Amino acid sequence: MYRGREGQWAFYLHRISGIAIILFLALHVTEISSSMFGPKWFNALLKFEENPIFGLGLVAVAALVLYHALNGLRIILMDFTSWGVRLQRQLWYAVWVVYVVLGFPMLFIMLRHVFVGGE
Amino acid sequence: MAFRARRLEEAKRLSTSNLELAWWVFMRVSGVMLVFLVLGHLYTRAVLFNFHHDLTYDVVARNMSTVTWKFYNWLLLFLSILHGTNGLRYIIDDYLPSPRARVWVKVIVYTLVFLVVVFGTISLWAWNYTPVR
Amino acid sequence: MQVTLKILRYNPEKDARPHWESYRLEAEPMDRVLDLLHQVKWEKDGTLAFRKSCGHGICGSDAMMINGVNRLACKTLVKDLGTDVITVEPIRGLPVEKDLVVDMEPFFEAYRAVKPWLINDEPPPERERLQSPEERAVFDEGTKCILCAACTTSCPVFWVNGTYLGPSAIVQAHRFIFDSRDKGAHERFPALGSTGGVWRCRTAYNCTEACPREIPVTQLIEEVKRAIMFGQM
């Protein structure tokens, strides 16, 4: 493995998260669209997905989306400002700070949904 | 540093190779919009609701029947699909060196994506909530 | 001090595929990796092949991957590596010809594609064309490039996508596009704006980290992107 630094890992992670999201999105849309076939079918599907495996999968996708979104903003700053490139490393760390700040509450709530169940 | 075309032929020559630039800009513009759309979607669906238990046909259908949400979701669908598919195109171009394989994979991917969009759009407008008893 | 030099060897006349070979060497902390390669070549195994010329980072012959990062062998001192196990591999993304020697032709093809020469058809004045120190400073960084290919062959996009011009060629384009004397920006645009052009750059920064001339490569690439964008819209 080439020993690249922050930029390289930011790129790989952005790419991997992008692929994962588009794959999930395709499934997700198909799934929701299946509502066309009526509530029975749809509710059955939702029931099936109550399995925590799916719940965790969803959490993972949400985590990837959050990274992709924040790093996407980092990329945009680098592309359109004169200082973004100079501060790219700091920006990447900032991405992780914001990631934790936004991500932790979200993670907490979502995990509770998965494991604690509804009231 | 003068890029602006001064003559017609020049403008033509330049315009032919503008496509990649347009996509590049689109990725950024759509990206910014998606931040709000996707994170909003995530928030309303996964955080406000207990998506894992409370999400039922009823809940979704009631929500989906308002025009605002229809439009919101459709924009989300459209932009993220376009953004994601163009991203996939970049990736396919990068990792598939053989032009033949590239064409085939792209044909398949674009067809699937097209079907997903059509399917999604139809179903989106099909939501019409009448509570099931 | 004793160091272990591991070299990825490949001789197409003998080997089916590249393989690692290790050499125990006596080295000084101030030795260049190039000195170690010479020690192997001159004292242990004369069949080792690598390029070199100037020995002080100015000719661009000896870019190679040292301990996982692209560098010039003649500009990397043993002490700077901070370890006594040193691995050396050919740069990636160009066909390996023998040991550390790669085929540079694709690299120079990209170089030629961006028309790396001053384009200005107006008849020149009697004396020099005038240019203010400020105008000169705008493109200074790019003029330092020694065409060593360390940047291009560190780029994760270039490794997998042979059609990408690569950062080095874009640096060359920058050097001319931002030269106040140059009038040919639009002639370079087709190559730069095509599918293999600047838009392929994913801002991975390996190029900037790798450049032995400390050129802010990514910065220049981004400036070229913006120049094209604002010139077009």
Next chain:
Amino acid sequence: MAHQHDVLVIGAGGAGLTAALYAAHRGADVGVISKLYPTRSHTGAAQGGIGAALGNVEEDHWEWHMYDTVKGGDYLTDQDAAEVFAREVIDAVIELEHMGLPFDRLPNGKIAQRRFGGHTKEWGKAPVHRAAHAADRTGHMILQTLYQQSVKRGITFYNEFHVLDVIFNEEGRAIGVVALEFATGELHTFQAKAIVIASGGFGRLFKVTSNAFTLTGDVQAILYRKGWIPLEDMEFYQFHPTGLYRLGILVTEGARGEGGILRNAQGERFMERYAPTIKDLAPRDMVSRAMYLEIKEGRGCGPNKDYICLDLTHLDPEIIEKKLPDIAEFSRTYLGVDPLKEPIPVVPTAHYAMGGIPTTLDGAVIKDGQGTEIPGLFAAGEAACVSLHGANRLGTNSLGDLVVFGRRAGLAAARFAQANTFVDLPPDATGPARELIEGLKGNTGGESPFAIRKDLQETMMENASVFRTEELLEKQVGILKDLFERYKKVTIEDKGDRYNADLVEAIELGFLLDNAEALVHSAKNRKESRGAHAREDYPERDDENWLKHTLVYREAPGKVRFDYKPVVITKFEPKPRVY
């Protein structure tokens, strides 16, 4: 494989590329053979600048430049060459600018110029700003710019082809070249109407040198081996005063041009004693000798008292970072010395061959003291000797030499090609080159080329560098004889075809030995001190007997013959050289 070009240029440094461009400009079909990728040529290492009396900073005249060149060359400079040079280099610099060379600029937009060793105004009164520069990478920019123009013109390049032989017909006209393709090990023949040699110098003869590993005087040796082509003024080899301690990597004279000072262990600015007027900016031979003397008399710096300190600490850090960024970096990288804070340890380093293949003002190679031209053969750059530099080259005059005489050689070659036709190569043109290769691959004598080269470089440094005596040179003649014997038994490990660097280095070692032979014998022959040639046993310049160029021929291995060529004197009568 066989190739054909009207004009064939050997070498893609500054001289070769200029020649190729101008020959192509005249309509010739040009091919360039280079054992390196063109941009790897050592012209790219040149730092300080290119001297031309542009007068952008202060008043300057080509006559002053000519005078400085002649005086710097200790009056061995051919004054017709110096005049042509000082006039034409002005246009050449402007032309380089038009080609796109990014010179540093003055606030008024003109090309910036700096001071350099030996360049003065009003016939030696004070240093003058004459060196046009692009930071401290002027040579790099010249090489890049010329290569860019060659690419634009679509000139044919044969990169990584090693020239092993030049072919002549019975009338002594140069008709072709044989070269080894590094990638495949194949021998190629090149048929040409005119051939321009621009293959650079041979600094690798010495242990401490600023020159690249590849500067081994190949084509000088190839011609010298023929026996009937001489080499001129080989005894004059320049040692640059400021090479990085132990490594020899160059610190440009521009560092002193910007105000740097040489100091001995006591911190004394010793050049005040040797050259009271221009001090640290005296010509290189004088400064190098002064440094040697300081070290010899125990005033060297460091624990072993074996180097001199180049002090830049009093300069504005801005100047160092802006105008001398590369040398600051070399010092930091290779010595761990920050020039902003500490003086840089330096020693004289083998730098430049004033001598080489003798030519006319148009670059035509000549074969005797009467100036008889060899048809179809031209030379320019460091490989050649028009005798612009005489006994000692001034800083910045080599880059000028490349473009002025490279251009003249290119144009003359194109003219020759227009007036003449191709000559068929002999059926086995590659014969001698093949024998050379097979001989080396077949040798089993067990001598390592590395060991021979090391001994050669060390003994040349000891016996034939800055100071010379009859005794030392005699000793070196004996050592060379021994090294030639050992070379006959040289054995290489790599017997393959592709990228056989082992073979190439062994061939280059053979060429180096020939250059050494020519240099040492010429030095032993010249019984005076002049410019870079300093004989302790003959400390005075002797115009009566030695105001002439040496031409050295190889009669048989280890046996040489001398001929002489008069020095052309037009404007300036030889005078004692004081600064």
